[in-house]
Amino acid sequence: MNNLVQEAQVLQEELVGIRRHLHVHPEIGMELPQTTVFVKKKLEEMGYEPKAAGPGGLSVVAGGKKPGKCFLIRADMDALPIDEASDDTCRSTNGCMHACGHDFHTTMLLGAAKLLKAHEDRIQGSVKLMFQPGEELLLGAKSMIEHGILDNPQVDAAAMFHVAVGMPFPAGTILIPGGGAYSSASDHFEVTIQGKGGHGAMPEHCVDPILVASHLYLNLQTIISREIAPAETAVISTGIIKAGEVNNVIPDTASMKGTIRTYNAEVREFILNRVQEVAIKTAETFRAKAETHIIEGCPSVFIDAKVATDVRQILGSVFGKAVINPTELGIPRLGGSEDFSFVTQKVPSVMLMLSAGSPEEGYAYSMHHPKAIFNEAVLSQGAAAYAITALGWLEKNAPVHGVKA
Ligand SMILES: [Zn+2]
Ligand SMILES: [Zn+2]
The missing domain is CATH 3.30.70.360 (Alpha-Beta Plaits)
Structure with a gap:
């Protein structure tokens, strides 16, 4: 799996370009016309055939050549109606802002899409990539589920990443909570x-x-x-x-x-x-x-203890001490909400967080603040972590002797 980290590092410059494009052109709500066209084009360039899943939702599937389960990885793509006041070089000027870091999520999942395509032959089953609109409205995940995102192939387990800034964790820290209710x-x-x-x-x-x-x-x-x-x-x-x-x-x-x-x-x-x-x-x-x-x-995001344990082992073996359990640090729950919760109600899931800068590193403002900035150095790590989570879980849960487990 370590080679995926190195391969992602090679993509870093390309990922920064994608992220800056998304950051300069934020869109809010459920439609995201420019964003979805951009993401769709990127996925097609990689050799995927993106499918629409409700308004503003896109999905692609990697793998399917070897028998196995289906693991879903999700990124949200929408911004907030906030007038950006940050010092970011790619500051948006259209009255909307990627203040929650969803431009990072979209970029990281596009990076994972590229990595997974390059390793499609080794995927034990399939990986479904979910590009979601309308998270800030808490409508996007529900809409995509209603439009069949969890079916065909049927999803067995799922994961999402959210970047975090303004929290006391150095950039690159991956938070994997224990089981149970996590967000409110x-x-x-x-x-x-x-x-x-x-x-x-x-x-x-x-x-x-x-x-x-x-x-x-x-x-x-x-x-x-x-x-x-x-x-x-x-x-x-x-x-x-x-x-x-x-x-x-x-x-x-x-x-x-x-x-x-x-x-x-x-x-x-x-x-x-x-x-x-x-x-x-x-x-x-x-x-x-x-x-x-x-x-x-x-509803509340519900973390499946088994999926969380599997993913902790998988990411821990690659990223070592950067992987921590927030429950052990006395932060068992998040104050905010996350509409990935609708996915967690349907399939065993885990919500992961990736620090994109702490106050000590100069990232003092938290998400949703008009001055929030995020450290682009974590983009390749995030892309690798998405791909490794999916590949690793599918390997861990692969069919035994060709019989579906
Ligand atoms: Zn948000
Ligand atoms: Zn968010």
């Missing part, structure tokens, strides 16, 4: 409180929706503090409260919007229900009415 489920709530507006000096003739919103803001926190077991982790954050425009007028309505993060499916369902109940009952207490709306985002 993400859901949004919206509450509209209908009161009765009027003169600020005569509250007795009014039903004050701001009072309801104030109580509701606090009541929602009591779901976490009084109804969820201390051993569980859950967050309710109200990010928006809007009401009123004039000092001496009690408004008719108030609105609140927020986010709910959980790691356990039962806790998730409980909180989604309780947020609505508490909103409706709090409004009733003060003679108002509340209408609630839940926007379900994505």
Whole structure:
């Protein structure tokens, strides 16, 4: 496998070129017209026949010459609606930014595609490469699953990489978590409180929706503090409260919007229900009415312990001490969300992280920050790691004596 690392290093300059092209031309959402044309062309140049999987989604398959299982490796391709303010030489100027590093993921998976093509004869089964849109909307993975990305050939296990900056790990560190829930489920709530507006000096003739919103803001926190077991982790954050425009007028309505993060499916369902109940009952207490709306985002990424162990052995044998288990460092979970979770619900999977620079190395801003920068030196390592993960897992799980295991 070490030869793949060297072969990837030869591709480094080409990968930097691809990454810079993607970084200068970021696109957001589910369609990504320029990005998909670019990626498709690159894959065709390598000898692949890319297939569409829903809007903005592409896939190719490497291998299939030897019997074996099918391993999926995934990269997301979408950017964020952030005006870039970094010092990057390839800074984007179109109002969008690859602030989450998805330009790295796309580049690394293209690099892996090239490496896998060069070694197609030795693949024990097949590798499916998934190029996904709309991760930031938490819609892309679900859409690609609905359009058959996990079928034909049927996927047996899957992995994804996410780059990380602004975290205390030197560039090139690969984080492989233990089994279980890793990222949080993400859901949004919206509450509209209908009161009765009027003169600020005569509250007795009014039903004050701001009072309801104030109580509701606090009541929602009591779901976490009084109804969820201390051993569980859950967050309710109200990010928006809007009401009123004039000092001496009690408004008719108030609105609140927020986010709910959980790691356990039962806790998730409980909180989604309780947020609505508490909103409706709090409004009733003060003679108002509340209408609630839940926007379900994505579940928690579930790491399969067996796949994680296999991949830790495979990457550990190549990258040595650069491979670490964040659980052992007291970071068993990620705060953010990742829509690869929909894949992890269907097939045993692992989510891996690759550091692209720590604050000590000059990469102080974390993902989603308009000043975030990422170290391009890890591109070839990422490409090699994607390919090695897939090849290694397929070898480890290859059929015994020609019989499918
Ligand atoms: Zn992101
Ligand atoms: Zn991301």
